[in-house]
Amino acid sequence: IDGVLFRFIDTAGLRSTDDTIEALGIDRSYDKIDKASLVLLLVDALRIADEDYRAALLQLLPRLENKPFLVLLNKVDAIDPQTTQAVLTDLSSLLTEYLPSGEAPSILPISAQRGDGLDELRAALIKALALPELKSTDLVVSNARHHALLTTALHSLRTVRTGLTDGLPTDLLTPDLRGAITAIGEVTGADITSDSVLHNIFAHFCIGK
Template sequence: MMHTDTIVALATPAGAGAIAVIRLSGDEAISIASQLFHSVSGKNLEHQKSHTVHLGHIVDGNKTLDEVLATVFKNPNSYTGENVVEISCHGSSYIQQEIIQLCLRNGCRMAQPGEFTLRAFLNGKMDLSQAEAVADLISSDSAASHQLAIQQMRGGFSSEIKKLREELLNFASLIELELDFAEEDVEFANRDEFQKLISKIILVFKRLIDSFATGNVLKNGIPVAIVGEPNVGKSTLLNALLNEERAIVSDIAGTTRDTIEDEITLGGIGFRFIDTAGIRETTDTIEGLGIQKTFQKIEQAQVVIYLFDAEKFHHEVSGSGSKFKVEIETIKNKYPQKNLVIVANKIDKLSEWEIENLQKEIENLHLISAKTHTGVEGLQNKLLDFVNTGALRNNETIVTNSRHYDAMLKALEEIIKVQDGLDSNLSGDLLAIDIRQALHYFGEITGEISNDELLGNIFANFCIGK
């Protein structure tokens, strides 16, 4: 991938629309665009100021392709740090392709996925973690994931890492300097101050590493498994939560034989609901496979909704020997780390007295009628209570990227080695080795240390035109 030539791509989604934006970037972007663009006022784009918009026509020889607006951004004051022209044309797929082909014939090259943002990184317009946040922002589908991406794109995460890296680099330089005066036995780096910095870095990194669990679910959605016996209303509840007929509902037990998944946003947080096959003893091979998958989904879920038939509970069994209670305790014991919500369905078929007895039998019980939507909104609010959004509300730094998480784990490991070395009065030359390794992982996060393979993997996931 060359980074000196001029690239072009459609910056808006492919397909017909009201308008489309075609972006050019590179040293020759303005000169190439000026050859194709005829201003209605006779202006030459090359002689215009940066951040100006001009009305005119894109012309191919004697053929006018479209009336457009051309926006000029001159380096370094552009998204990529290069000369950039954005052509806003009518959204016909034919017009889009004709203009792009015309640009290609006049010296442009088609941009690779994420190449505009890659150039922004290479030209120092943003660091690597901010560049990655651009992709997260584009794919954000809830208020929480949007806020996390905006926070990272503004540099909230990387600025914290950079500041710590600079302080560590300063001490590393002093220790390296001590090695040059080893024979004179001088100490330039104050060990007490260095110990304070190392303790501070460890504290910050542990907080950031712990935040990944929250960040990951806020970014990707919180998986919620709906489990229970057959025919207790799991599919009806899924449909009620989604407010659409997503799952097949039937009085026949064992209708759901595979997992059904769908997503919804509640209170700005994405939830991924999983309707599972009913848990019971069965000789049906297909249903049995579905039940196996149910337990797999429970393993993957962060929240488990155990749903049972309130009417069946009341009429069949009561007291401490209830099979429903046994199943609840089994799930609690098998998955002690899971957030469990115990839900009684079909309460519309019970009297007030029967409901009161039910609540006495099972603690922290949530009552609903999925069929009539009674209690469904309350259940949604209960699910939101499980989400730790305190850090998000307080605008704290939250890690959402697995690459950053992995680099921080490695950096923390090296920093702990440095701390152990300080505690045992390790010599400066050995301390310097661990410090250099820690600095390496710090730099990997923000891109101060990178390679072509790493950049290729990151930007390959971007859309073309960004």
């Protein structure tokens, strides 16, 4: 969107449940929310008056403290303009009362079915994740191929780090580390010796603990 790459993750619906399987899915949703750079809180305009729905919404709000988020009121195509305004007012009051900040958030009325409000949503996404001004000392990767290689290397190294922390056998981690070394070598042009890197890294970890 406007040159910024977004990765959207659609989580499971959030509500109180006694079902073990559903609860696991909800826990994974909360984990994704905690790790997200930006949260899109999608509210159903047809269900906002439902007490269980409101309770589930309020349960989520504390997790949004100190995190950028946008509130989207969906299905406004199913209600008239007067009702839409009443729902917006009600939702704004609810969020203001229960958000840790106590500040009224902006709410975007949209219709996923008709596409209403999507231009405003695109603009809001860019504004919410505005990139900081680059400094003269900042490193910028302008080559798309180099960016892809460095991203691959980063992913592989994170996998290796997690595996070492969890005590996985080194032979299971070696392919990821070799992949990272190869990717970095293609960017720098340097001849990095895989065996020396492997020996240096594994020598600093207590494998098997």
